[in-house]
Amino acid sequence: MRTKIALLSLILSAVAHGADIELGKSVISATGFETAQKDTVKNVSVVTAQEIEEKNYQSVTDVLKDIPSVNVIGDSSSPKIDMRGQGKDNADSNVQILIDGVTINTIDSSHGSTPLNTVAVENIERIEVIPGGGAILYGSGTRGGIINIITKTGAGYQGGSIGAEYTSYGTKKGNVSYGTTLGKLGVSVDYLDERYRGFRDEDESDNKNFQTTLNYDLAEDKKLTFKYLRFEEKGTYPTSLTRKQINEDREQSGYDSGILPSEKEIKKNEFSLKYEQKINDKIDFNILTSYHDMNMVTHEYKDMNQVMDMDDTRIAVKPKMRVKYRENDELIFGYDYVKAKLDRKSIGSMKISPTKTSYIKADSNLTKETNSLFVLNKNNFGKLEFTQGLRYEYAEYDLHRKYNNLLPLDETVSEDNFALELVTNYLYSDTGNIYARIERGFTSPKPTDLYDKVNNQYTLNNLKSEKYLTYEIGARDYIYDSLVGITGFYTTTEDEIYKDTQGLNFKFKNIGKTERYGVELSAEQYFDKLTLREGYSYIKTKIKETAPGESNTKGKEIGNVPNHKLSLSLDYKLNDKVSLSSTTVYSAKYYLNNSNTGGKQNSYTVTNVTINYYPMPTLKLYTGINNIFNEKYYDSVSMKGNEYMFDPAAERNFVFGFKYNF
Template sequence: MKKIILLLGILNTLVVANEISLDKSTITSTTGFTENISKENKNVIIIGKEDISKKEYHNLEEVLNNTPNVMVQQTYFGPIVDLRGNGERAISRVKVLVDGIAINPIDDSMGTLPINTIPLNNIERIEVIPGGGAVLNGSGTAGGVVNIITKSTEKKDYFSLNYGNSSYQTNQTSLSTGYNVTDKLYVYGGFSHLNGKGYRQKDSKENNSFNGGFEYQLTSNQKIRFQGSNFKENNDTSTSILKTELAKERKKAGYLVESNSSRKSYSLEYELKATDNLVFLTTLYTQKFKRNFTEHSKMDEYKMDKIGKMPFSLVGYNLPVKMLGSFDEDTKGIKLKSKYSYDKGNLILGYEYSKTNLKRTSDIFTNGKFFPAISKVNNKLMGINADIHIDILNDVYKENNSLFGLNKYNLSDNLSLITGLRYEHSKLGGNRVNNTYVDTSFMPTIKSNKNINSTDTENNFAGEIGLSYSYSDTGTVFTRYERGFISPMPGQITDKTQNGIYVPNNLKSETSDNFEVGVRDFVGNTYLSWTIFTSFTEDEITLIQGNTHNPATKWWSYKNLGKTRRLGTEILAEQYLGNLTLTQGITLINTKITKGEYKGDKVPLAPESKITLKALYQFNDNINAGLSFNYVGKSTIREYNKNDKSFVTNISSYHFTDLTIQYKFNENFIINAGINNIFNNKYNFSETKNYAIPAPERNYYIGGTISF
């Protein structure tokens, strides 16, 4: 029988061509339990393990970057996933889960999403739900949810060994296996290793990842599942550099950033089927993420409240600076959920507790000459020797207690009503210490010691109501409204001035009203998913920074924007034309600040569009080739100048095209090869008015996989 790729939100669920049936496809991210996807009232994108295996991806970041409707922002601390135009705040507005457990940090300055710590060979599928999810997942879901489902949920016997080589002397090896030891005991494990250079000068990376676990059937109605992972990485990269320098030499390094990081995560799940209609799930989890880094830069000037401005950049002299930093985040939590199925639907009730402690330190030090305006001898500038130490400690926390309920009621065989409510109580705060010491040859040591203790409590509610109507065996139309919220991160409730002083800012929680209507169906040989959405956010949080290229002297302010509005559409279509499969993914977003100080501006760093076009041709049973084109639209960014006046910079759009070829020797041995950015387009991962971090030019890869 002929097989086709059936997209249920995205690309790959294989079914028999003449037996199109959405009823066989499931998703877990919308309720936390396995649900039928055909009657969901949300736009759903699924990335299967088959998609991941078709290309020699190095990490999850590359997979998501090549996915329709998903945008990935780059920082030198790591990637940030964006859905539906959340821009600079995507790290706190798009929740990323691993088997239902959130991995978002509580810090958005040095924090990052540790998605690249998850081995690709351990991923069964990725579920992407743009727009909402607050009832089930709480704060930070205004943009949507990305849930990474590991192979530990599948209980299949398998073995996979992969080796790949790519540009910049990069080598990657991975191994994963799972085995049903007995009828009751299933074990799995995996290992991956990557090492190589990077696109820019002085870039290098090496990481190792281990994962494993087991599932044991205690009785006919009880089972437990344990899983753990351990990731370690050494990474050398560099900061952004002047765009004028990039124009001369794209691979030129900025200030060197050397880092090592580790992430450990463990979870234990207990499932009890009390009756045929009632299921209880209890999940205990802990996550630890650590990063130590050394960052080199130059200090052009430094302001201190006791002595004012200390310039270093006169007569072309910039003082070398070194910053030693650490980031140590520890999260513990518990999830209690139950699902009760009745004649007309099902009811989900739950409680969730989590507490995250974060210690973030930085020690900035330099010594050399500075040039105060008064030090003139014979009309010549005289440098004065000085030693400067700036010690910063942030010891903060966030604690959440939540209750939630989600009910799905079948009004008829084809029409379902979904309602939900969540209450979340948050405590956040901590201690921030900033000590500055200046030693000179002509005056006693100058000290500035600042210590701020800040605490806050937030009480927030989320709600959802929606309808899903199946008008045919393959077609569903749906609509939904969600009231969501985002409580501040503990690091956001203070600002840093140009003088290096932390001050409270009275930041508020933001609330959002999200609306969407959509349809998914097969029309002839075409699968189509089309969603129109809009959201209105009150008190949206934004970050404005000054001197962004230089961490030693950077300052910032968190503000509530007043009101913002997002209006957009997501279209996903795929045509099956014999051996040729065509895919089109289009996201168009219009963002606007409608009230407040920056009324009329666009939401910062929110691209106006994402367009993905793909073609896959199956030449024969052994060979297929694919071409993919990705376009990311223009955006804006707001910055501070030296006078603390903000201004807007326009960020250009960019695009890249990749070619993949796969040769299948047999069912057990596959080779992948390809060219990324085949047209050698020059674009930037990130940029401000004067500085940027460049993306790689044309590069190549080849790899092979043995599996049983």
Template sequence: MNTKLLLGAIIFCSINLHAEQNSNYNFKLEETVISTENFETNVRETAANISIITSEEIEKSAAKDFVDVLKNVPGISVKRYAGTVKFDIRGLNSMYSDRNSLITLDGVPVSSNQVGNLPIESIERIEVIPGGGGILYGDKAIGGVINIITKSPENKQYYGSVYTNYGSNNLRKVGFDYGTKLTENLITEVEYNDYNSDGWRHGEKFETKDARFKGKYLLENGEIEYKYTHSEDEYYKGIAVPRYVSDNDRKDPGRLSKSKEKSNDNYLKWKYNLSNDTEILMYGNYYERENEAFNRKTDEFYRDSDDVRKYLKFQMKHSYLPKSYFILGTDYSREEYKPYSTSEGYKQISGSNIYKWVKDGDSTKDNVGIFVLNKYTYDKFEFTQGARYDNAEYDFYWRNGKLNDPEKIGENDTAKYENYSFELSANYLYSETGSAYLTYTRFFRTPTATEIRYTRNSETLNPQIQDTIELGWKEFIADTYISASTFYKLTNDEIYSAIPPEFSGMVNYNIGNTERIGFELYAEHYINKLTLKSSITYLHHEIVDGNYESSHIPSVPNWKLTAGAVYNFTNNLSVSGDWLYYSKSYDLDDLENVRGESVSGYATFDLAAYYKLQNGLSFTARLENVFDKKYDEYTGYWDDTYENNETIFRRQYYPAIGRTITIGMKYEL
């Protein structure tokens, strides 16, 4: 890592600690947090290193997607890859974000693909809890939780907005929302968004259309809320290419991967206060998506498969002493991978000359969880204890792919996992503005429904168990909000897509035990109309036993540094700039580290401006990657046939987007 960059960041953070304290900014510690319990608490009283991004901050940053919103959050690596958004929390590898870090939408576990195209205008707030959420959500929360909370209907007679964005690569977005109060207790809202972009690489195209309906019925001691979303997406995406292709023209897509998706998302929530001491929360979700793939021979799209997810959660919070309470709950989830055309017959096994009787069918994962969380307050101390039990059962058909065992392809199989999660924490509120915490957690992850059918040996995978110890601190010192944490993670039987020694081909594989030691520091300093922001994230990561002992985790940088400034000329006029640095890392599939840290580090700089008139009209502008930095979102090593149609193994690259500009306009009633 560049020593000057590190020294500059440390000095920048240190300078932020010297000024006169202003209690007006203590709101950072009192900000409401929902994701850790599904009931409201605040940042100061939560034993985790939480980051919160509000809708106002999103709007003023002129962000166009989740990458813009989250990339400066400490402890997170977020990138665009092939039209989707990939997250990594604390070094669990962004390319496998849907497996190791939990993304929730209004408390419902979802895929990064599902939220990647969610209009940011629909977002009320985003809460990031590194290393948290395993008691409340269970499976896949080992990295932490990113909870996206969408806007609910407002208790107003009428309200609404219309917005549009234009930018580089023929980006065009238009949308509107309108809400009204139908009766004293019934509020409704409709929303529509249409997004089109040619993409950054030649021939790419991204189209998304979303329509939403929201309704809320106000009860005397609670509320019932319903949200429905219909989305239609079409993608023409470039692929990873060898360097001789991308060096010649970084916008060369290699070839285009085409797909279409159509989805329906239903969400229903019931919240009720039985008494001053007891609250009940229940919510559920039914999500279905139709997937269309592209046939290059016929030049046509065809219905490929369906994905269905069902989710139901019930929990109760009861206060038995002032500031002391317990939460009891249970949840059920079901993942379904459904081939559109199921058949059986005598077929050729993919990648071989073997023929056998093959049957297709649905692959499912059913999970039932039970959890309890107790928080006891004594004087200035808060003690939290949590436990969770999960039972996951799989029923699946082995995929007809060359990475699978030919003897198993087309056969029906089952698997079962039972796991436990634990949490112990102590939070010391030593002053009106400061707190310090110590936590221990044990969380886990098991294969997804798609993952377990995809490659050989999946049914023999051990669950991935992770123990974490974290020490953190939050405080206001001299007009500066500071949040710092250090942690140690020991992961048993980490699941990775790897090439194991006993056979070739990328498969899901327990690579052994791993450890991660990290440090995160965030500082936000206020000087009249100027706000300075900076962060340092350091992560040591290593495989500590097995075939890859002493290797570092691929595709995970050791350092992430950020610095930024926001100047508010008035409440309605602001400009901002953000600098981001990642250190170098290993190729995604280089578990042996034989190619060295060959993924170069890089730094980017973005600018944004926001202006709002008194009549409700506002304007935004964002210049991303100002200096047009050339770097890669992905680097791996696999075969290609670019030269003479011969298979050659070589490094592959997915080049990152260059300089872009986006201009937006919005009018609010």
């Protein structure tokens, strides 16, 4: 509590004494077209390449951990990104994560999470975070919000950089980038090689990341951008620890003597081609096509001896147009086609009892194909803006599942949904606005949600799409030269999807009704040599109604959702050669599961500090201390039967590196 009070006091004092706010940031996630941040209705968080470099973040996960509206659950190998209280089980389905506008969420979240850290932070232009909503532009699964990672294009750039980094756990990273402009063609190439070594034993991997971008100006108002990303990872990862193991050694892998660590190998290719044209002063058009393929092979050794080979592919075509009419009115409309496919093969064995072993041979071939139409209209009447949005989405599923020699599942089903949004925005001054928003959105099931497994038999269930209704009010303005944003929201969801697992059996069900509400506060100030950023998020959740026959969670909070999160960031430029950055994040306690049994995950406060030294304009040397006060906390805590299982987070550690521009 003292930590919360201290951080809130710093926020309030900074709000009262800031100066010279800069609002040069722009976003594209709010409308699908590049828009100045000050002209967006929602309170969007934007982390720029400059901020990423000043703080020397090591991964996308590290960036998101510092944002108050984002809750990162789990360790670095498979983090789940949550916003607005979706919880550990539903975060992957209700927070859309995009790279350059291309969704990267997998269609199977039961065997891992969205591969977030496949983008090197050195290649990121900015990260846009929009808490809550976005169903009109992005369709299913945006109840929690949207995170769009925008990579660098290389257009208009001549030169390159080399860099290297070393951490106290033994991670070694080297990267090189080069960009040039040849007439109308901009080219950039980036390569990163990382030998990652984590805090715990067996937490290690070898990663390679390659990205190239071609940006071609076809004419003054026509542009073509091609991007290719290749990511490879091969490594081992630790398992959760019992309380006894935690007391013995927090750094151990959790594997007993003679048991090999679990292995994982990922190969990912992602292509995108975007055509943009400004037809005239009133009409803009773009079309984004993309292809994504990720192959992941895992070998589990502890609880089972199993090899799983999973291939996740996605093809998307997304044209859209913006038409400006009258003086300040505009209409945005478009069409989305997405075909996602999962091929997964598993073979292995599991020890059921000292005398009984279950053998596994399973094949899955699952497809989800969606077609969507959307329209977003904005009208201006003096200081009042009115926005109306509508989306229709039709999804068709092909489900093919085999398990050992039992009767296979072979079904085709379909779902159709619609989303609706109404916004009123009052521009009461040149710098301030207040808005109210209502959104009716949906989350259609993933293919893996549509069947149950009971006694080794797969049967089609009658799972419904989730349907949510969000009420939101927000404001943004200068207060004593400090930019302040505040948002309050209330969301109710009908038929929320959850998985009921009992041993080797599982069923997917719809919870009757849930609610989430909270407040998000942000502020930032730019002094002569000092930049301050503050944020606070409060979230409360409740399961209002349960499915027939299910009553143990009624009235309970959704697990893995901290009620409070605070962040304070400080960047100070001592002189032309030395700068200092620090970030402190506080996360409150939370329940471990939806039944609110087994206690809570403890609260924690983590402070990271980094120092940058520029001996010459083209060379940066840096060092940092992560978790400077050596807080002992956990990336996640879970229950296995009646026993706590812990994933300990990294203790105090150091990083050293350099970057040379040429």
